[in-house]
Amino acid sequence: MSAKSAGASSALEEGQIFSPRFSADGLLTCVTVDADDGAVLMVAHMNAEALDKTLSSGLVHYWSRSRGELWRKGDTSGQLQTLVELRVDCDQDALLARVRVGGDGGACHTGRRSCFYRRVEEEDGAARLVDIAKN
Amino acid sequence: MSAKSAGASSALEEGQIFSPRFSADGLLTCVTVDADDGAVLMVAHMNAEALDKTLSSGLVHYWSRSRGELWRKGDTSGQLQTLVELRVDCDQDALLARVRVGGDGGACHTGRRSCFYRRVEEEDGAARLVDIAKN
Numbered sequence: 295m296s297a298k299s300a301g302a303s304s305a306l307e308e309g310q311i312f313s314p315r316f317s318a319d320g321l322l323t324c325v326t327v328d329a330d331d332g333a334v335l336m337v338a339h340m341n342a343e344a345l346d347k348t349l350s351s352g353l354v355h356y357w358s359r360s361r362g363e364l365w366r367k368g369d370t371s372g373q374l375q376t377l378v379e380l381r382v383d384c385d386q387d388a389l390l391a392r393v394r395v396g397g398d399g400g401a402c403h404t405g406r407r408s409c410f411y412r413r414v415e416e417e418d419g420a421a422r423l424v425d426i427a428k429n
Numbered sequence: 430m431s432a433k434s435a436g437a438s439s440a441l442e443e444g445q446i447f448s449p450r451f452s453a454d455g456l457l458t459c460v461t462v463d464a465d466d467g468a469v470l471m472v473a474h475m476n477a478e479a480l481d482k483t484l485s486s487g488l489v490h491y492w493s494r495s496r497g498e499l500w501r502k503g504d505t506s507g508q509l510q511t512l513v514e515l516r517v518d519c520d521q522d523a524l525l526a527r528v529r530v531g532g533d534g535g536a537c538h539t540g541r542r543s544c545f546y547r548r549v550e551e552e553d554g555a556a557r558l559v560d561i562a563k564n
Contacts, residue, residue: 312549312556325460332467337523349551383544384537388472390545402519409518410525414447416484421447
């Protein structure tokens with residue numbers, strides 16, 4: 295048993311109490327995956343209100359850092375994300391949302407299914423990006 | 430085509446140049462998944478040095494925010510993460526690392542395979558955690 299397993303860490307890591315550890319700017323990182331095949335669709339953030347609304351409505355809400363506003367995913371695109379399961383990580387500062395996507399099934403504003411559509415490749419010490427999306 | 434597709438955003442989102450957008454504290458979020466079955470293992474952070482060492486060595490390095498130090502995953506646990514593929518998201522502030530895990534195949538310091546071993550369940554307006562890990 296490591297030192298991290300004792301006391302407060304133990305309750306945080308092994309307990310049944312949901313105690314999300316928001317960052318200094320009030321956010322949790324959320325990884326969103328397709329509930330059916332597990333594909334990673336996007337990474338975004340939730341503040342306390344987005345988390346509450348996600349749990350109470352069953353539709354995923356985020357906090358947009360760039361726009362500074364609460365955002366129900368899919369409101370404009372139709373790509374609503376119905377929550378199938380929400381998980382939290384060991385130290386409760388990150389979430390994993392398993393979702394079913396409405397509309398055309400995509401999550402990225404570029405039109406692709408996933409935001410992670412480019413591979414980083416190193417060649418002669420330089421990194422370049424290769425598009426791997428099949429949409 | 431949305432406003433976000435024009436100009437600088439277009440190069441960032443559609444270009445072949447890897448231009449990681451580190452946060453104000455110099456970090457990128459990294460989602461790490463098992464390359465074979467796609468299971469989300471952990472969420473951690475990379476600074477520029479961790480990213481460089483990951484790409485040059487093929488073993489995943491992170492920046493530990495709690496310890497304030499560069500961290501080659503698995504150095505103490507044996508759970509080294511061999512990089513199979515690194516992807517970047519549309520706005521280049523998050524990474525997806527597809528890895529093969531050494532040692533016992535786990536990634537979480539609690540001994541479980543994944544850090545996301547608890548489901549958030551709402552009951553009568555209160556959220557509690559249910560352990561779903563099969564190790």
